[in-house]
Amino acid sequence: xxxxxxxxxxxxxxxxxxxxxxxxQNMNHEYMSWxxxxxxxxxxxxxxxxxxxxxxxxxxxxxxxxxRKEKRNFPLILESPSxxxxxxxxxxxxxxxxxxxxxxxxxxxxxxxxxx
Amino acid sequence: GENVEQHPSTLSVQEGDxxxxxxxxxxxxxxxxxxxxxxxxxxxxxxxxxxSNVGEKKDQRIAVTLNKTAKHFSLHITxxxxxxxxxxxxxASMGGFQKLVFGTGTRLLVSP
Numbered sequence: 110x111x112x113x114x115x116x117x118x119x120x121x122x123x124x125x126x127x128x129x130x131x132x133x134q135n136m137n138h139e140y141m142s143w144x145x146x147x148x149x150x151x152x153x154x155x156x157x158x159x160x161x162x163x164x165x166x167x168x169x170x171x172x173x174x175x176x177r178k179e180k181r182n183f184p185l186i187l188e189s190p191s192x193x194x195x196x197x198x199x200x201x202x203x204x205x206x207x208x209x210x211x212x213x214x215x216x217x218x219x220x221x222x223x224x225x
Numbered sequence: 226g227e228n229v230e231q232h233p234s235t236l237s238v239q240e241g242d243x244x245x246x247x248x249x250x251x252x253x254x255x256x257x258x259x260x261x262x263x264x265x266x267x268x269x270x271x272x273x274x275x276x277s278n279v280g281e282k283k284d285q286r287i288a289v290t291l292n293k294t295a296k297h298f299s300l301h302i303t304x305x306x307x308x309x310x311x312x313x314x315x316x317a318s319m320g321g322f323q324k325l326v327f328g329t330g331t332r333l334l335v336s337p
Contacts, residue, residue: 113268142324151231151314151329152269159323167324168227199268211257211276211318214325216268 111136115200115217122190123225130185130220132200140203141183142167142214143175145196152199158183159206190224197221227252227319231328239336244302246331248315251296257318258291258298259325262311269314273300305335 113134122128134141142157144167154167158177172194174186183202187194198220204212231248238244250258256277261269275282275289275298282289288301298317302309312332316325 144327149234149329152316152327154324154326157324165323168326201268206318206323213259213271213274216261216270218266218268 111215113200113202113215113217115198115220117220118218119221121223121225124191125189128187128190128222130187130198130200130222132183132185132217133181134183134200134202134215135181136202136204136215137180138202138204138215139180140206140212140214141177142201142203143173143183143185144199144201145169146199146219147196155185155198157206187222190222192224195222195224227326229315229317229326229328231315231331233331234329235332235334237334237336238305240305240307242305244305244309244333244335246300246313246315246333247297248299248317248328249295249297250317250319250326252317252319253293253296255296255317255319257325258289259316260287260289260300261314261316261327263314263330264311272313302333305333307335307337309333310335 143155144152156175158164201214203214259274263269291298315328
């Protein structure tokens, strides 16, 4: 089954304790992206990757890191989490993005992070 | 800046009525406009999309219209059913087409 898988689905942790949210897709997609969803603000892009070893900042990258060493994986790293990073996070992938070739993005089911 | 405005934020209709959700975008170069439906506890799922070379697209009870001149696009759901109740997001491609910028969402409630 074609899917985007995020882990963990839920996490409660404390300020300053490094954490990683994993994202994996099995559709051989070139493009991957991380979003956070907050009430009244919709989905805001954190980082995206056009392909392996190519990453770029989205609209709200502060406090986050990503890497794209393999095509299928795109982990989101919070080196020193703070309470304002409490949110619902979504990973998405697309066959490709860019100019006339934009393809639909497929989303995982989300990771709810609570930073105390 | 790059933004997408979405209205209304909540919409309540009776089963069988039509529902319309409207979005405006800021970047005249945007060329791809998807709509997503998000059910409780799930990630957004694509329901329909339209590209800038098309003015309207239909898929059964769902249709999307695009007015490039006014930078508006809208989602139309006819003969609404309770299972249409969800949060709907519009989006537009921006940033040299390398990303999607999302609206703030519309919570649709369809009452039996």
